[in-house]
Amino acid sequence: MRIGVLTGGGDCPGLNAAIRAIVRRGVERHGHTLFGFRDGWRGVLENVHEELTIESTRGILPRGGTILGTSRTNPFKRDDGPERVRRTLAELELDGVVAIGGEDTLGAAERLWREHGVPVVGVPKTIDNDLSATDLTFGFDTAVSVATEAIDRLHTTAESHNRVMVVEVMGRHAGWIALHSGLAGGADVILIPERPFDIDEVCDLVRRRHARGRYFSIVVVAEGAQPREGTLVVREQGTDEFGHVRLGGISQILEREIEQRTGYETRSVVLGHTQRGGSPTAFDRVLATRFGIAAADAVAARRWGTMAALRGTAIELVPLADAVREPKLVPDDLYELAATFFG
Structure with a gap:
């Protein structure tokens, strides 16, 4: 044939x-x-x-x-x-x-x-x-491994500077990478597309860690995660040939909102295409x-x-x-x- x-x-x-x-x-x-x-x-x-x-x-x-x-x-x-x-x-x-x-x-x-x-x-x-x-x-296994290694590395710098680190991973409709890498990397909050999030609840979880004497936090968010309707504005950016909206940027929004609402220094990291590259x-x-x-x-x-x-x-x-x-x-x-x- x-x-x-x-x-x-x-x-x-x-x-x-x-x-x-x-x-x-x-x-x-x-x-x-x-x-x-x-x-x-x-x-x-x-x-x-x-x-x-x-x-x-x-x-x-x-x-x-x-x-x-x-x-x-x-x-x-x-x-x-x-x-x-x-x-x-x-x-x-x-x-x-x-x-x-x-x-x-x-x-x-x-x-x-x-x-x-x-x-x-x-x-x-x-x-x-x-x-x-x-x-x-x-x-999938490779992407989770790459994301988990990144989260492990971010833990040390977050703890050294008493920062909140927001790590954005891939996942348009499904949060499998966020969930598995977040679990494996010991994330303190995991946000996925399947569960619209409340920014106030996210901030409350971060504050709770601070109250326990843990002055740093790791928030893992899938690129397709969305806030509950009426709570935050997320801008969309065009579509591809299959009609999918081009995603990216949710971590920067979370970085701004968490820092403004809690007063804790916050940084965002977008892993992006590193998750799909390499061996x-x-x-x-x-x-x-x-x-x-x-x-x-x-x-x-x-x-x-x-x-x-x-x-x-x-x-x-x-x-x-x-x-x-x-x-x-x-x-x-x-x-x-x-x-x-x-x-």
Whole structure:
């Protein structure tokens, strides 16, 4: 079979491990010929590709990013986008495409399969860990590790200067990174998109620590966290091709408000893209490899419209529609567990 591979959306650690596994399994077990599209769905629309071989994918297992490049291109925002996708597959005589991505990339893949019959298999990738139908996505463990290390380092400077440190981590709709890194790093307050926050309650938790003789605090906030309606104004900044508002800046707002309301010196730190850069952890390398092998096997079995997923300790195939129907959010009981350590 002749198969295309693409990586879409934000880059994350483990993408190259997945590409390597798809190629190795596809070539050696199934005799596939594989082509990598450049920059996600944009490469498919514009037919920009390169052949992927065992030789061309050697040594990429520990590398961050993606050798194929990526973009947030939405094929349904282009004139005749689905038809251009079908035309590219026909010109290259491809039997199908493996799409590695998150909610947007796989959402486009599912729609191309459901509405236009484009044969696709999905591989879940997102540091936010917000894809349904899989227990974990690769990239998440690395992002949490990076955020936790940053929080550990900020603890020492916060304590030395008696400061409140507000640490902004990624997480648009779901607060998995904030919750896990906050728990692991001993944060005193964790704010996530699923739970609109009251700035007065945040300040009360910080004051309570001071009353106990702890003159520094760590507040971890997901970029998508929002105040309760009518309490604070958060400005939005434009959207991407999938209609997502560009986030960032909630930590600076919290820095200003906490210092003004409590009188305690406060500083903010935005971890930003450092969370998705660099080498993947061992866990993410293994998970991405397992996903890639499952995708190559699914292609060989013509299990189109499915996605590799982690269920417990096993890798299974699930319908793409199940993965992108709704985001996987932090459950209330897990947040309440973390709240035990607030203040």
